[in-house]
Amino acid sequence: MSATLPLLVLLTLAAGAWLAAWLDRLIATGRIEPLAPLRVGAALLLRQRVTTEAPDAMNWRLAPAWYLALAAVGLSVVPFAPGAALIDSPVGIVVWGSCEALTVVTVFLHGWSPNAPFPLIGAYRYAAIGLPVMLPSMFVLIAAALPAESLSLVAVVESQREAWNLVRQPLGLPLFLLVGLTLTLRGPFDYADGEDLAGGTSAEDSGPGRALWQLARLAMLVAFSAMAAAVFLGGPLGPWLPGPVWLWLKTAGIMALTVAAGHWLARTTPGRMLTLLWVGLLPLSFLHLAIAGALAL
Amino acid sequence: MRDAFVIALVLFAVWTGWRVFRVDSMVRASFSLMLSFFAVGAIGVLLSAPYIGVATVFMMAVEMMVMAIFMVMFMMNPAGLNPMSMVHQHRLSIGAGAAAFAALAAAALLSELPDAPVPTDKAVVADLGHELLGPSMLIFETAGVTLLATMVGAVILSSRQGRYGMADQGSRPPGLEPGGEPAGRQPDESGGGHHHDHGGHG
Numbered sequence: 255m256s257a258t259l260p261l262l263v264l265l266t267l268a269a270g271a272w273l274a275a276w277l278d279r280l281i282a283t284g285r286i287e288p289l290a291p292l293r294v295g296a297a298l299l300l301r302q303r304v305t306t307e308a309p310d311a312m313n314w315r316l317a318p319a320w321y322l323a324l325a326a327v328g329l330s331v332v333p334f335a336p337g338a339a340l341i342d343s344p345v346g347i348v349v350w351g352s353c354e355a356l357t358v359v360t361v362f363l364h365g366w367s368p369n370a371p372f373p374l375i376g377a378y379r380y381a382a383i384g385l386p387v388m389l390p391s392m393f394v395l396i397a398a399a400l401p402a403e404s405l406s407l408v409a410v411v412e413s414q415r416e417a418w419n420l421v422r423q424p425l426g427l428p429l430f431l432l433v434g435l436t437l438t439l440r441g442p443f444d445y446a447d448g449e450d451l452a453g454g455t456s457a458e459d460s461g462p463g464r465a466l467w468q469l470a471r472l473a474m475l476v477a478f479s480a481m482a483a484a485v486f487l488g489g490p491l492g493p494w495l496p497g498p499v500w501l502w503l504k505t506a507g508i509m510a511l512t513v514a515a516g517h518w519l520a521r522t523t524p525g526r527m528l529t530l531l532w533v534g535l536l537p538l539s540f541l542h543l544a545i546a547g548a549l550a551l
Numbered sequence: 552m553r554d555a556f557v558i559a560l561v562l563f564a565v566w567t568g569w570r571v572f573r574v575d576s577m578v579r580a581s582f583s584l585m586l587s588f589f590a591v592g593a594i595g596v597l598l599s600a601p602y603i604g605v606a607t608v609f610m611m612a613v614e615m616m617v618m619a620i621f622m623v624m625f626m627m628n629p630a631g632l633n634p635m636s637m638v639h640q641h642r643l644s645i646g647a648g649a650a651a652f653a654a655l656a657a658a659a660l661l662s663e664l665p666d667a668p669v670p671t672d673k674a675v676v677a678d679l680g681h682e683l684l685g686p687s688m689l690i691f692e693t694a695g696v697t698l699l700a701t702m703v704g705a706v707i708l709s710s711r712q713g714r715y716g717m718a719d720q721g722s723r724p725p726g727l728e729p730g731g732e733p734a735g736r737q738p739d740e741s742g743g744g745h746h747h748d749h750g751g752h753g
Contacts, residue, residue, distance in 0.1 A: 385613065
């Protein structure tokens with residue numbers, strides 16, 4: 255099992271990114287075109303790269319790579335079978351939290367580095383929204399760690415043999431889905447790459463850089479969905495089928511839910527969203543943590 | 552092998568820390584400092600302190616993002632991409648730097664540091680949790696509240712002096728020529744009391 259884990263992580267990222275792109279297209283247009291994402295990606299790779307005046311070239315080139323790397327690191331702490339994660343860290347949940355926080359930094363740098371107005375506005379808008387989203391995320395993940403009495407994701411999965419966290423902590427998954435929408439720049443939380451900013455942080459992207467940034471967004475959706483599946487749906491636990499297959503099925507389910515939420519929920523203005531986050535979601539997630547704590551005692 | 556990693560990370564931390572003062576933008580300085588802290592966090596992970604190491608990465612990513620935003624907000628450099636110097640008050644800085652280095656070096660050389668390897672089956676994360684929420688709770692809570700009060704106070708003190716004058720007197724853009732009429736829209740003289748409403752949220 256342990257020898258195949260790196261392969262499993264890479265395979266899940268690649269196949270999951272394709273599935274996410276296909277789901278995106280399916281829900282947006284209703285057309286079943288499984289090869290269209292690959293065609294669009296290949297066309298982007300062949301297109302020329304354009305640049306802006308005096309950009310920070312290093313960060314502009316590296317931001318998509320950081321984003322992809324964060325997705326890969328996040329996925330590698332998820333157990334693919336009971337007791338088997340690529341990075342079996344005793345603080346797996348904190349590792350994932352670091353990936354979330356660094357996603358905000360990466361998206362900010364991606365918008366800051368081209369030295370152009372629309373990307374810069376997208377970057378600041380996203381930082382303002384992304385930072386308060388980190389707080390409910392941490393409360394939700396800490397609540398999930400309470401029944402396991404451990405920050406290790408292997409232990410969190412193991413603690414769900416009796417009942418999934420979705421049943422024990424029903425508020426957790428809906429709150430965590432909002433975090434997923436923020437991490438993958440989707441729908442109501444897409445303040446970075448929104449169409450109102452002509453593409454926001456990727457307004458000046460073109461060619462291979464644009465393809466890699468879009469791929470990284472999809473890969474982060476895969477990592478987020480796998481994390482949500484492991485934390486709330488028991489991850490690889492399940493009868494008859496082997497662990498990785500259960501994880502894939504649950505991951506695909508969360509992914510479809512996130513994509514649908516991204517397409518169907520409307521977005522509000524950044525100011526209203528800030529109020530909603532600080533005044534509504536933060537106390538709600540704290541209440542969720544308090545209930546989970548009382549139940550765990 | 553572990554020693555080589557630690558030495559490499561120490562050198563990286565020092566180099567990125569030096570870059571903080573050599574780069575020409577607040578954003579670059581913030582994220583150089585972030586990389587420096589990441590190297591320190593990685594050393595923590597190598598020294599069998601996984602929670603402290605990984606939490607350093609997590610906290611510094613958030614803190615440096617906040618710091619980049621606040622520094623750009625209070626600086627005469629809206630985007631943070633125009634070149635500017637990262638050093639000021641040279642004599643005081645050199646003195647403070649030398650004193651801090653001497654004190655920290657003395658502390659490292661004079662204190663007795665444990666050298667026994669941590670047993671692999673020791674529950675270091677649980678031990679740290681019991682320490683933080685047990686005997687050391689008062690210290691950590693006091694430090695946390697003090698830091699929060701300091702941050703709020705610093706923002707309040709520095710935000711009074713706005714780019715176009717004192718914040719509590721209403722902002723007035725500079726003139727198009729020296730001493731001339733203010734540029735842009737004129738401040739509304741009759742409608743007082745609007746200066747509290749600069750959030751624009753909700």
